Amino acid sequence: MKPALNSHLKLLRKLGQRKYREKEQLFMIEGERAVEQVLENGIIEVESVFVEEGKAISYPLLANSFSLLKDMLNELSDTESPQGILAICKMPKPISIEGLCNVESGVIVATNAIQDPGNLGTIIRTASWFGCNAMLFGKGTVDAFNPKVVRSTAGATGVLPYLGGDLNEILEQLEGNDWDVLLLDGNPGSQPINKIPKSKKTVLVVGNEANGIDTSLINPKRKRVLIPSNEGIKTVESLNAAVATSIALWSVNN
Amino acid sequence: MKPALNSHLKLLRKLGQRKYREKEQLFMIEGERAVEQVLENGIIEVESVFVEEGKAISYPLLANSFSLLKDMLNELSDTESPQGILAICKMPKPISIEGLCNVESGVIVATNAIQDPGNLGTIIRTASWFGCNAMLFGKGTVDAFNPKVVRSTAGATGVLPYLGGDLNEILEQLEGNDWDVLLLDGNPGSQPINKIPKSKKTVLVVGNEANGIDTSLINPKRKRVLIPSNEGIKTVESLNAAVATSIALWSVNN
Structure with a gap:
């Protein structure tokens, strides 16, 4: 797994804000089971996955997966007990x-x-x-x-x-x-x-x-x-x- | 309203922990509406009320009410946006x-x-x-x-x-x-x-x-x-x- 690029980090930080989520039409999903579900279900398109360096994940990831230092993942996480994995997903289009x-x-x-x-x-x-x-x-x-x-x-x-x-x-x-x-x-x-x-x-x-x-x-x-x-x-x-x-x-x- | 004593602060800090709540048979209620409800309902016995210094409360308080500095109340508060009022209440007895x-x-x-x-x-x-x-x-x-x-x-x-x-x-x-x-x-x-x-x-x-x-x-x-x-x-x-x-x-x- 390649390490995440600076451009990834910049994007992940931005996605904490609604205006950037809407502009980029992207959002974040966090947590081992949540990312697994979204990969399994195939309803939401996953752009890239970020995993804590050294963490073993029990399911197959995307080709587009990157490693991130624990501190960095914790900083990006929205939860009090981050689970060491998050994904950038495409926002589904609203219906008419x-x-x-x-x-x-x-x-x-x-x-x-x-x-x-x-x-x-x-x-x-x-x-x-x-x-x-x-x-x-x-x-x-x-x-x-x-x-x-x-x-x-x-x-x-x-x-x-x-x-x-x-x-x-x-x-x-x-x-x-x-x-x-x-x-x-x-x-x-x-x-x-x-x-x-x-x-x-x-x-x-x-x-x-x-x-x-x-x-x-x-x-x-x-x-x-x-x-x-x-x-x-x-x-x-x-x-x-x-x-x-x-x-x-x-x-x-x- | 008299200022809170050091003994009050000590007790309030302790009540964040289950073992002290059980030992003292006391617990905390926070927030303007929540304290009002508990005073109105009369189901729970309120021991004392603590209000942020200078804050106006729209309902009558107990005789046993004390003022507290904002910083102190914020520290004691369990919420991200403290409402400047909390009460110490008696734990109701369990039934048989x-x-x-x-x-x-x-x-x-x-x-x-x-x-x-x-x-x-x-x-x-x-x-x-x-x-x-x-x-x-x-x-x-x-x-x-x-x-x-x-x-x-x-x-x-x-x-x-x-x-x-x-x-x-x-x-x-x-x-x-x-x-x-x-x-x-x-x-x-x-x-x-x-x-x-x-x-x-x-x-x-x-x-x-x-x-x-x-x-x-x-x-x-x-x-x-x-x-x-x-x-x-x-x-x-x-x-x-x-x-x-x-x-x-x-x-x-x-």
């Missing part, structure tokens, strides 16, 4: 809204303004598990190719088609093509998610962790739904955003 | 197993060896939301009063009765009193959780994030259950442990 309009049935998950990387990654992971049609990332949502998000997806990055942009615009287009929009909203007036009639084409919209659904998204044709609590005395304010989304996805799928 | 044996119906969540503090906190939060009867913390589970766990419960720490110890011993005693044990286990041979008959008294056992349910817990009278995936091609390995637990709790409750 038209492709989603013609789908016959399914579920789409839209994030209004999820800001915690762990929550977004977990939502992507669950949506992939349930075979959703797509992820829509509304403005204000943390970058789906942020290293912490990628780590929290546990290998599900790139599994689902995705699209980013103005959520109201996208939702209106989908609604014009018979998609029903559910707004996950714990506020009074929302209906328990298991009490609403099932729909063939459901877009589930998840709001911000602290502020919930943006009021600009609320309108009479969109149903507001919640995960009902069984708690007797009201001491727990809410569910975690990724948990609420996951239960809602289970409910609309079953 | 006998109290759970005589319950007529309900759901108990047992953690086999959950190690991620965020996952444990989220599981406690969801179990509280669904009004479970108790939490059982098996050996190998991260301390429920660890600051990261407490933060992830988002105010649900202390809401549910709890008990720690050898999980097999506790489960056997519960099984002798008509509790049915479900093992959440994604391995082959497990049944989809929505296909099993409902039980009046359910203990849901959650395994370790990487290794799943400990084999010593598996026996023929305990049903192994999973959250079925709808994914066509198998690219996603698993759900997040807190998400899987939450969906399972929703399923046994609905």
Whole structure:
């Protein structure tokens, strides 16, 4: 394995920032199992792999693999306990809204303004598990190719088609093509998610962790739904955003 | 507000460690909303509150409140963006197993060896939301009063009765009193959780994030259950442990 070049290091450092990820259309995946998955799955194109000098990896690597000093890998790593391997991957292309309009049935998950990387990654992971049609990332949502998000997806990055942009615009287009929009909203007036009639084409919209659904998204044709609590005395304010989304996805799928 | 004493600082520093939390039977809660909740709920006894010097708090504090320099609070804080307030709280007492044996119906969540503090906190939060009867913390589970766990419960720490110890011993005693044990286990041979008959008294056992349910817990009278995936091609390995637990709790409750 050849040692990494200075140009590699420069690129890897840049990929910590969203603007460079978008400019280069590249992102990083870290960790032994995560890199193995991405090489196995073949969904994401891997450009190059960087391994800690002297570290044995149990699976075959790319021809385009380079060794890196431990200190350097630790510096580039986004985690507290780096695992000595990372890969530069090509960002998959977003899909077009038209492709989603013609789908016959399914579920789409839209994030209004999820800001915690762990929550977004977990939502992507669950949506992939349930075979959703797509992820829509509304403005204000943390970058789906942020290293912490990628780590929290546990290998599900790139599994689902995705699209980013103005959520109201996208939702209106989908609604014009018979998609029903559910707004996950714990506020009074929302209906328990298991009490609403099932729909063939459901877009589930998840709001911000602290502020919930943006009021600009609320309108009479969109149903507001919640995960009902069984708690007797009201001491727990809410569910975690990724948990609420996951239960809602289970409910609309079953 | 009087300034904090050196003895306070010494205690606060110690409470970062499990052995001191257990010895003193005290733990820390951090953040403006979290401290407010604990003062409001009255479930947890608050011993003293520490506020950043000069910081205005929008709710009434205890008589036993002290000011602390910002640097000192930041040092004591477990978070990357400290909110300038923390409280020392009394650890609630664990319950006895006998109290759970005589319950007529309900759901108990047992953690086999959950190690991620965020996952444990989220599981406690969801179990509280669904009004479970108790939490059982098996050996190998991260301390429920660890600051990261407490933060992830988002105010649900202390809401549910709890008990720690050898999980097999506790489960056997519960099984002798008509509790049915479900093992959440994604391995082959497990049944989809929505296909099993409902039980009046359910203990849901959650395994370790990487290794799943400990084999010593598996026996023929305990049903192994999973959250079925709808994914066509198998690219996603698993759900997040807190998400899987939450969906399972929703399923046994609905």
